[in-house]
Amino acid sequence: MSESAEERWAGWGDPAAAVSLPPSIAALLEALGVRPAAPSVDVADVRVPESRLPDEVRQALAAVVGAANVLTGPEARARHGGGKSTADLVRQRAGDAAGAPDAVIYPGGHDEVVAVLRACTERRIAVVPFGGGTSVVGGVGPSLSGRPRIALDLRRLDRLVELDEVSRTATFEAGVRAPRAEEILAARGFTLGHVPQSYEYASLGGFAATRSSGQASAGYGRFDDMVVALTVATPVGTVHTGRAPASAAGPDLRQLFLGSEGALGVVTSLTVRLRPQPVSRRYEGWRFESFEAGALAVRRLAQDGPRPAVVRLSDEYESALGPAAGGCLLVLGYDDGTDADAVLAADGGTALGPEPGQRWAAERFAAPYLRDALLDAGAYAETLETAAFWSRLPALYAQVRAALLDSLDRALVLCHISHVYETGASLYFTVVVAQGDDPVGAWQRAKARASDAILAAGGTISHHHGVGTEHRDWYAREIGPLGVDALRAVKAVLDPQGIMNPEVLIPD
Incomplete structure (x- = not known):
């Protein structure tokens, strides 16, 4: 197995798609205070520890996957040593x-995955499943346990297994991008309609393992x-879940694995x-006088309809970087369906026409490339996200924003609702601040303050980024000691030697 050079080292995506900062951002x-x-x-110049x-x-x-599919060279291991958080990129x-794994393994199918897990269980080798490598919460990060570790890259599991046009379902192997x-699907007239910002590189298995949410989630x-x-595939065998469109046959075991981030199998x-x-x-754009007014209109669409496929409301600070000319920008996207003009106008919205929405659609995959340019310029740009019930959303927004501003010196804090x-x-915050002498440590301290604020205000520690290692301690607080014990009990049954992505999701 050879490594593809398609993705930028220490950055995002295609090197040919790199962007430069516009003069307004540079100013x-x-x-x-960015330098x-x-x-x-x-x-090629990165020093990778010797494989253990x-x-x-x-x-x-x-013997299981073929010698060509076991890589221990420095570049393959370095490229599998982390995800795409800003902290990962800074390192x-x-x-x-x-934190590079000791080897990268490329299984070719389910049976090979089972055999790899069996071999690693016998030898107590940690296994980190690796899809697109786009985690931003430490989901595929370095191990702290000290034991040997492999990255299990699923890119060879890349086939369509079945497309059932009658039931409108498709079965894919998990490594399909x-x-x-x-x-x-388009060749057969279908779509998933799932387009998160990581869309260009993420895998379907990764979407399931992290409970991904796409930009058209409203529709x-x-x-x-x-x-x-x-x-x-688990270290002790195979689990099949889901055999009907709905069932009352006990708890739905799919929910054990959706969002499990490779910790259970x-x-x-x-x-x-x-x-x-x-x-x-x-696509179209609307302007509202305030974030509060825009959120009220968005709530009416979510609760009473008509609901567009894409609903994205930026606060005043994020909108100031776009074409809203004061106030807050709402972007809507329709896949067929009825427009919401009457509802939005009745709630005080001003129609801006198709241009703002079309601009957002054209640039929606550009943000990670912009982050790379900000890193080059000396800024630290990172995101965090949460969600809450409508009644709690205003306090959640205010408290998280205050925690970030209080924790960081001269930070730019932006926010939008996108699900x-x-x-x-949901609330999705973007933070830009000077890197300083300890950029990763400064962000970790600020994010800890923001995470405390999220739980105090009644929000969830993650709406769609997942838990990984970065959110693990707050996730434990969110579900409580008994919930943690229940997860540990499940892991003990499915992964008795604790080899599966051992530091994510479940606290020690």
């Missing part, structure tokens, strides 16, 4: 690959809403429900 960074950063260390994987183990794994830019899945639902069946295939390709797709439900909505 803003100067006002924030140019040191250049990034090239991946014994030859006997490497040979056993090679990579500095040439820090101390989102654009490839959409290409396959198509979250990814966990789309999953009707899963096949999961490896999703190897999944069956998802489909929708017909839309006949038309259009709505009848009962509540």
Whole structure:
């Protein structure tokens, strides 16, 4: 197995798609005290620790997947040593690959995954499932346990297993990337309608393992809403979940694995429900005087309709960087369906026409590339997200924003609502601040304050980024000691040697 050079080292995506900062942003960074950063260390110059994987183990794994699919070279290991959080990228830019796995394994199917897990269980080798590698919460980060660890890269599990046009379902292997899945489905007149910001590189298995939510979730639902069946490889065998569109046959075991982030097993295939390709797709923008007024209008759409596929409301600070000319920008996207003009106008909205929405749609995958440019310029740009019931949303917004501003010196804090439900909505914060002498430590302290504020205000510690290692302690507080014990009990049954992504999700 050879490594693809398609993705930028210490950055996001295609190197050819890199962007430069516009003059207005450069001037803003100067006002924030940002100074140019040191250049990034090239991946070829990164020092990777010697692999601790014994030859006997490497040979056993090679017997399962083939010698060509067991990589122990420095670049393959460095590229599997973290995700795409800003903290990950800062470490990579500095040439820090101390957390690289001891080998990268590329299984070719479910049976090979089962055999790899069996071999690793016998030898107590930690296993970190690796899909698109887009985690921003430490979901595929370095191990702190000191034991040997492999990255289980699922890219060879890349096939469509079945497309049932009568039931409108499709079964894919878990390593299929989102654009490839959409290409396959479009040829048959269908779509998943799941387009998160990580869409270009993330895998379907990763979407399931993290409870991903796409930008058109108001119309198509979250990814966990789309999953009707899963096949999961665990260290002690295979679990099949989901055999009917609905069931009263006990608790739904799919919910054990949706959002489990590889801590309980490896999703190897999944069956998802489909929708017909839309006949038309259009975007538009609206302006509201305040975030509060815009949120009221968005709540009316979520609760009473008509509900567009895309609903994205920026606060005054985020809107100031766009075309709203004061106030707050609401972007709506329609896949067919009825427009919401009458409701929005009645709630005080001003129509801005299609241009703001079309601009957002054209640039919606650009934010990670902009973050790379900000890192190059010496800024630290990171995000965090949460969700709450509508009645709690105003206090949640105010308290999290205050915690971030109080924790960071001269920070720019932006926010938007991008996922709505009848009962509540998400809040997505973006923070830009000078890197300083300890950028990762400063952000960790600020995020801890913000995470405390999230729980105090009644929010969830994550709406769609997942738990990983970064949110693990707050997740434990959210579900309580008995909830943690229940998860530990499940892990003890499915993973008795504790090899599966051992530091994410479940506290020690």
